[in-house]
Amino acid sequence: MHITRGFTGRPRVADPGLPPGQYDAGDDWPVLSAEVTPELASADWTFRIDGLVAEPRTWDWEEAHRMPPSAYEGAIHCVTSWSKFGVRFAGVSLDAFLDTARPHASATHAVAYSHTGYTANLPLADLTGGRAWIAWEYDGKPLAPEHGGPARLLVPHLYFWKSAKWIAGLRILDHDEPGFWERNGYHERGNPWEEQRYAGD
Amino acid sequence: MTETFVPPTRFAVPGRIAVSEQAASEWQTATVTGIRRETPRVTTFRLAVPHWPGHLPGQHLMVRLTAEDGYAAQRHYSIASAPDDSGHIELTLDHVEGGEVSGWFHTVARPGDRVEVRGPVSGFFAWPGDRPALLIGAGSGVVPLMSMIRHHRARNLTVPLRLVVSARSPEELVYARELGAETTAVFTRSAPEGVAVGRMAAAHVAPLLAEQPAGGWEAYVCGSNSFAEHASRLLVTAGQPVDRIRIERFG
Numbered sequence: 001m002h003i004t005r006g007f008t009g010r011p012r013v014a015d016p017g018l019p020p021g022q023y024d025a026g027d028d029w030p031v032l033s034a035e036v037t038p039e040l041a042s043a044d045w046t047f048r049i050d051g052l053v054a055e056p057r058t059w060d061w062e063e064a065h066r067m068p069p070s071a072y073e074g075a076i077h078c079v080t081s082w083s084k085f086g087v088r089f090a091g092v093s094l095d096a097f098l099d100t101a102r103p104h105a106s107a108t109h110a111v112a113y114s115h116t117g118y119t120a121n122l123p124l125a126d127l128t129g130g131r132a133w134i135a136w137e138y139d140g141k142p143l144a145p146e147h148g149g150p151a152r153l154l155v156p157h158l159y160f161w162k163s164a165k166w167i168a169g170l171r172i173l174d175h176d177e178p179g180f181w182e183r184n185g186y187h188e189r190g191n192p193w194e195e196q197r198y199a200g201d
Numbered sequence: 202m203t204e205t206f207v208p209p210t211r212f213a214v215p216g217r218i219a220v221s222e223q224a225a226s227e228w229q230t231a232t233v234t235g236i237r238r239e240t241p242r243v244t245t246f247r248l249a250v251p252h253w254p255g256h257l258p259g260q261h262l263m264v265r266l267t268a269e270d271g272y273a274a275q276r277h278y279s280i281a282s283a284p285d286d287s288g289h290i291e292l293t294l295d296h297v298e299g300g301e302v303s304g305w306f307h308t309v310a311r312p313g314d315r316v317e318v319r320g321p322v323s324g325f326f327a328w329p330g331d332r333p334a335l336l337i338g339a340g341s342g343v344v345p346l347m348s349m350i351r352h353h354r355a356r357n358l359t360v361p362l363r364l365v366v367s368a369r370s371p372e373e374l375v376y377a378r379e380l381g382a383e384t385t386a387v388f389t390r391s392a393p394e395g396v397a398v399g400r401m402a403a404a405h406v407a408p409l410l411a412e413q414p415a416g417g418w419e420a421y422v423c424g425s426n427s428f429a430e431h432a433s434r435l436l437v438t439a440g441q442p443v444d445r446i447r448i449e450r451f452g
């Protein structure tokens with residue numbers, strides 16, 4: 001670590017909710033995606049779970065909305081250094097989808113993929129136990145297209161590139177397979193509390 | 202199961218180059234060796250980076266500044282210079298009002314100061330100079346695109362390259378002195394005599410898509426999110442395939 005001459009940073013209060021290297025973006029919600037925002041109507045949205053599961057299955061918008069609702073309120077953290085507090089998402093817990101599809105005992109990982117072809121890999125353990133959602137509402141309103149609407153994956157305890165926008169499905173695997181950013185140098189897991197930003201961190 | 206998973210969709214994951222894991226994860230100290238004003242709000246900082254592993258035009262790095270109490274701020278910055286073996290790279294920073302890192306660079310930094318950098322850290326937006334490239338940028342979004350133009354010139358590449366750039370006024374057009382015949386400038390607040398004032402529109406993009414080079418354009422869009430949304434939509438409307446549009450959003 002090298003002290004930068006004359007750099008003090010902004011006045012700050014130690015915030016135990018802020019992972020190392022992050023700052024509070026306040027009301028801002030920057031958009032970071034490498035793709036053109038798709039025009040995806042909710043009527044055309046589907047979500048599929050397949051791969052190493054007992055019951056591969058596709059849900060459409062109506063079917064997904066008949067599942068028990070579940071919400072997340074808390075923080076999100078982007079690898080580009082901003083965090084956002086007190087966000088409110090609503091949708092369905094991923095556990096409810098996985099309980100239907102029933103991953104095999106050998107399953108360890110998943111590749112989440114979007115309707116645009118974006119991919120992100122996740123250990124199955126990060127997607128279960130009430131820690132991941134399919135979210136279609138933000139702050140009581142439909143999720144905006146540039147933030148992943150009509151529906152996105154939400155895994156708030158990992159850096160947000162894992163929370164694939166315009167989520168189309170999960171392929172359940174018995175091994176890890178890097179996704180879009182992971183193939184472009186980013187970390188396999190992306191835990192903000194351990195600053196797992198880039199491969200090798 | 203060992204079969205490889207390929208998403209059943211049209212957005213081909215490009216992965217233009219392999220990123221060195223070591224370069225992406227190790228901080229090194231860079232020394233400011235030159236400061237060059239580009240516009241009233243935008244300045245270029247030349248940095249000596251003794252162990253720079255090299256980059257491709259379009260890539261970015263991370264900069265970290267550390268305060269005496271250990272507080273550190275890190276931000277992404279595109280690399281403005283073309284790849285070369287000078288042992289230096291250049292960054293061009295917009296002075297963001299109230300900005301922690303850009304504020305330090307614009308008001309405190311002087312030659313001899315040291316900052317930490319790591320990278321390059323992403324390969325998605327990189328352009329190795331292999332395909333015809335249509336570059337669209339606004340504000341400091343022109344920075345990674347300038348690296349591509351400089352690379353094109355330095356290597357005497359003949360592959361087609363065009364830039365459409367939006368700025369508020371001629372005074373705020375970054376790299377104005379260096380832009381040449383490959384560039385169409387669009388001015389949103391004030392323009393030179395005889396040039397219309399207005400937002401980038403279909404009319405700026407359509408002619409370029411009408412005269413497609415062999416193999417078509419690879420489009421690179423860079424700027425603020427609202428600009429990226431606008432420009433990428435213009436491209437799609439004009440017929441550019443979505444899987445051949447790369448977007449770098451500065452937030």
Ligand SMILES: Cc1cc2nc3c(=O)[nH]c(=O)nc-3n(C[C@H](O)[C@H](O)[C@H](O)COP(=O)(O)OP(=O)(O)OC[C@H]3O[C@@H](n4cnc5c(N)ncnc54)[C@H](O)[C@@H]3O)c2cc1C
Nearest residue numbers: 276277278279293294295298299300301302303341344451
């Ligand atoms: C891939 C990538 C490449 C980039 N390349 C470039 C580039 O080439 N050139 C360039 O200029 N920029 C680039 N950026 C943007 C850059 O990373 C920074 O976001 C930008 O420089 C602002 O950082 P900052 O520390 O100066 O401002 P920040 O401190 O991050 O502040 C940003 C804004 O938020 C406000 N703000 C945030 N927190 C607070 C707070 N607690 N109190 C008060 N105000 C607050 C500030 O007033 C300011 O308006 C790039 C971004 C990305 C993602």
